[in-house]
Amino acid sequence: MLGRTIDGRYEVQAVVGEGGMGTVYEVRHKSLGRLFALKVLRRDIAQDAELVARFIQEAKAAAAIGHPNIVAVSDFGAIEVETGQAELPFFVMEFLSGTSLASLLRTEKTLPADRVGQIMLQCAAALGAAHSAGVIHRDLKPDNVYLVRNGDQEFVKLLDFGVAKVTGGKRLTRIGMVFGTPHYMSPEQAEGKRIDARADIYALGVLMYECFAGRVPFEADTYMGVLTKHMYMSPEPLEQVMPDATALGAFGPIVMRCLAKNPEERFSSMADLVEAIELALDPPGRVTSVAPPGELPRHESIRPRATESMRPRATESMRPRATEEMVAPGHAPAEPSEPLSMAARVAIALAAVLVPIVIALGVRALRAPAPEEPPEAAAADAPGGALPAETAPAKAIDEPPAAPAVAAATAAPAPTAQEPPRTQGTAAPIPAKPTAATARPSATAAPTASMVRPQATGDIVDPWKR
Template sequence: MSEAAQTDPLIGTTIAERYRIEAPLGEGGIGRVYRARHETLGRAVALKVLLAQYESIPVLKQRFEREAKALAALSHPNIVTVTDFGVEGDMPYLVMELLEGVDLSGLVHGPPLEPQRALEIVRQALRALDYAHAQGLVHRDLKPHNVFVREMGDGTDHVEVLDFGLARFVGDAAKHSPKLTQQGALLGTPAYMAPEQASGMEADARADVYAMGCVLFEALTGRRVFESNDPGQVLKAHLLSPPPRMSQADPGLAVDASLERLVARALAKSAPERFQSAKEMLDALDALPPDAVRRVGPRPARSAPVSGVAPTQAPAISAPTAAGTPKALEQRQQQAASEGSIHLPQSRLPLMAGLGCGVVLIMGLLGGGIMWASDAFSSEEQGDTPPAPVPGVQPSPVAPPTPSAPARPAA
């Protein structure tokens, strides 16, 4: 008997009389994903279950069921396909196509991506989002781990967006979907959260646009927009700090001003100042000149901030004061800028307790392994190549070009 079978009672068992569980693929905060086999069809699948200790919590079971229904309602070549859902005893399960490949995070932490390949990966992810948004669904947890890349036989990439566990219906679709999120709760991953999302405010499709701006920045430069080992500082930076230019984050890139402006617009603090849809951002990418970005030198190795690049202590406000900016967010930004900290209404303080000392309250739901990677800050934000510990947070530092770090083996 294998070690996995000895420690995991589900290995070797059969779910719903047809899915035989073969091996674990990964585990997130409240769920686990397995490789399983449909015994009648002989087809390998990914089977996702809620961990036993959470089966008695109704809101988590409802959120798990909501993910299944959200994915089942979507039919797009760039979105992972759900094939079945059910409950075995008290354990809900979700069956999906088993994807073979690597998530974008694995590619980003290897040798630098060829810039045109990175742009095409983002284009395909935006097509998936455009479709999901048209169905009234906002993802709310976009990040490289949730962008899965398969290399096809002809050498091209096929991208699928994963993990709609934090997705929420908006507009007319919301009338038929229960709201499971407490007002003011933080849902998502700090490195990719839009300012309004980091504030616990309502997030619409423009929050996904912001996250895709972060993903595009990282795919091209190999660095997150804001880097710190303290998630509270990262959230504060998304609220208050201007993002760096990509050419600063990676001096080995020659970046046209049109692409710098595109990313800056996607990362605007004020949602009305961003692209208003995934389609609008996709059209802007398609309109770029052919040589909008190219590699002209090696990527700097990840290191501590160089001399003269200090962590941000009391960042200035970079959000435009457009008429459409939510007044509450403007006031919160102004207050935080003057006091160097984030203040929320008293009713939200329990949700935010420990934010400044690095406690993440509600992050990704389920994940891990070759397919599901909606992991919490503790696993993704401190992965194989973590940023150096700093007291505060800084935009990706400017560093002289040095040889690229060795590639991380694909999971």
């Protein structure tokens, strides 16, 4: 084929690759000067009318979808190789400059979660468009995922719809017939049962598993051994396969749900899977569940874990709303603050301990009684040199209650037993100065005039100076 001109327009320049059904060439359009990829059916397969129909179906299926993440088919026809021989069908696709996911995994082994999410998000969007057009791919594998660089962006193109089933059309793969790549085949497809779009969801789950773990979930020595494991064995959880489970973020539950044996337990559509991947790619802390709204997860493994690398894209309905119970009356809701540093936390803890101690010491100081003045100083400050009533020794003796001020101003002091009533003009005799033995009254002695608080106003007379 090299050097030939196909259909008078496409000049064959090089071999790009070879697949199960044909060979892909790099061709140049003679009129446009643009590069295209031309896929020609293999000669041995061209003898089988059913496989020829499948090959043509691939071209029509890819052309009918018209999605940017699916390779665009622009032309198809047939090549006469030798006289009297069957013509080889071909179709023309856009020429892609990049690498396949299979080549990337052979080099990198595993990929980071963000990159896996972006690749799988585009794959799911493309397959969703195919399912809407009634086309099921049924042969997803890393070789059929092509990665094209567009500046800093990585763009995905899905290839090879050769075993695609067009819903409502002629069935080229009958029920009970197993067709596809075993390592990426759903259990129902491995059993030859009727399949739907959820078979592609399972295959996409295998792709994600391989991107994270560096291997497919099931390996065996034979083709049938791989199919048997897909039908009856549960894959090992990604958290146990990967050395660092936190690198998964929210993708662990998504992958394990895609790999559910029962199609009913997988995502119901590619749209639901797209939404889950978008949630996993958002900032962390917002994933609540990868299950459809109103449906509880069916496995422990699909419960999302709150990690720092979990990055869901929360919709408005999933973001927590501030309610009246969350906000104190009269106060606006506070903006979320940054986490406190360790120094700030230590300072707050010390303040919480020291402030109550300081307050307690202050209150104790305020409640402490004022220091009493010496009797001599109080006597010197009192008018006439008399001792104030508060410093008199009568503290230890019960004092009679003081009469009201008005009554004291009008009533004369009542005579006591120790002091006879005075008469005007008569001076009371001055008693002798007490000795040391008698200077201090005893607790049982009757109170003297000096011990009794005056009941009337006027000068206080010291009996010792009388």
